[in-house]
Amino acid sequence: MTRVAPFVLVALLGASPAPAAENPDAALLSEAQKLFKPLPRDLATAGFPITTERIALGRVLFFEPRASLDGTVSCARCHLPALYGTDGLARSIGVKDRPNPRNAPTVLNAALQPFAHWRGDRTSVEDQARKALVGPPSFGQPDVESAMKQLDAIPGYRALFQKAFPRDPQPVNADNWASAIGAFERTLVTPSPFDAYLKGKVSALSPSARAGLRSFIQQGCVSCHNGVGIGGASFQKFGLTSDYWKETGSKTADKGRFDVTGNEADAYVFKVASLRNVAMTPPYFHDGSVASLPEAVRVMAKVQLGKDLSPEELTPLVAFLESLTGGVPESFSASPVLPAAGFTAQVR
Template sequence: MPAHGSLARNVLPGLARLIAVAAALLAMTAEAQEARQGLRQRARQLFEALPQDMATKEFPTTPARVALGRKMFFDPRLSVDGTVSCSTCHRPGLYGTDALAKSIGAEHRLNARNAPTVLNAALQFKQHWIGDRANVEEQAMKSLVGHASFGNPDYGVVIRKIKTLGYAGEFAQTFPDDRDPVKPENWGKAIGAYERTLATPSPFDAYLNGDLKALSSQAQRGLETFINIGCVSCHNGVAVGGSAFQKFGIFEDYGKETRSQSIDEGRFNETKAPADKYVFKAPSLRNVAMTPPYFHDGSVATLPQAVHVMGKVQLGKELTDREVSDLVSLLNSLTGDLPKDFATEPVLTSRAFSAPTP
């Protein structure tokens, strides 16, 4: 009995301490789990997971429209010199961009601004950096003519090319209720239908849908920072941005941090309204890790540098190295897989060289 009593005196207190430690660890784990759930709930109030596609009642993604739009998206022969297609500035291998500070259109003409990614673009409330295109359909149609992009002198030239290249039959099948189906508006609708299928669900979407493990602990810290310091005021919703205009350089002139070679006055160039000076569309951040260089003029080469610049000029904050690293980890979680029909280009068959339709 004495031996048993000694054992009890020596072992039981140690066992009790182990049980207490285990209970404390369980409590901490439960608390951490609750905090993670709470962060996700906050995120669900500010962001939305990607839809399967971006069709609307006005702009459906019918199979015929998408198929026609895909072919023409990759066809350079509709440009004035036969060298530029939509995919020239929106390359699959570069996540729907061209990796240039400013894009180069037909006849080697320099565009005014950096080409944003075409992936998920239809989610945004306007198109182009200054929002001078209402939607992806209008953007596609208007890119056919003028100085930039395709460079055709007028739409009549484009219509003749469409017919010469043998697309007239597909236009008639795709737009059967239209007495004159070969027209720029329908070209825009077909391109737009294809672009509305280019959704790239990411780990961030899986997280929003309930998979807490889809984001690393660092990315979750980045999400908390993103919300707490105010990034979310411009970059929210399903596109994580792309839903409002904002002045670039709230706390200081943006050129001081970006070292831009020239200062773009943004929407002011279009509207001439003083309030629109240096105002641009706040871009979507989806796939941002894959689409350098950054900003409207491609003046910043790396994502950490771009995050640092945004902290200074938009939030008035000097972000720490850890904050920048955490935010970049979050932004990496917005990278999705390329859509299968975008990752490979279609073959433009010989029938595209048939005689023009009368």
């Protein structure tokens, strides 16, 4: 029998039981809980409250093409449920086949963000929904009234608007269009395995995804991609350590927020993308210039952090990003029946 020297015994006793902070899984979880937050049940705010009637109307309007200039373009044309609220194109195609200058981000969890669009030139999902009516490469209407006139001519809409906005004498108007669609969007939340993890279930993430989370924090991705959206809440220059277009192969260099503010400091500045459901929403970046997620992560590490990551280093990061995929809500995946003789939305 080996004799245990008293000082060894003291050391052993002092070391056990291991405090939580020395368990690497517990330490990672507690660090992650400080940097990220799980999704709430919905994204209503004091300024943008939601009601059942508005959500129901907004859901119908989201799939309604008849408010557009030629009657063929709905929100769902570029934000398809089957493609996680995106269109799979590098850049969207709107009314009369007009090309959009940028890639369509997902509408899932979009209302989390304090502003919308890649350049932050929309203040809320409601502001976005109103302006989409007159966006030339979107609905293409000359003014919002023309769009509302087209809707009001369809039997059934006035009653739906009246139910959702009972105190409004003329409820079929663009503000109510925006509030209703916004209310629907504020219900499009997609809790993921990472949310279960943040609530304390360590096994919700695979060991590889946990290694990726650790790397995401240690490499510095988290300095921009953090909080409940894992991004989506701030602006940063795309290409901090080198020009982005050299890595993405973008044919034109979009100057980003500079074109909105005119401020030199905003050159090549874009919204930090929210990474929720990112594995399901290729192609990547504001111009859809990168087709695969591992390549997008490689580009990010290179141009934001000045790091060359090996394929072995990319794998766990991608596994972590895959853990941000949630389920598409049924209210979004099933097309609603639209007013007037059961007109069913055609989503291409």
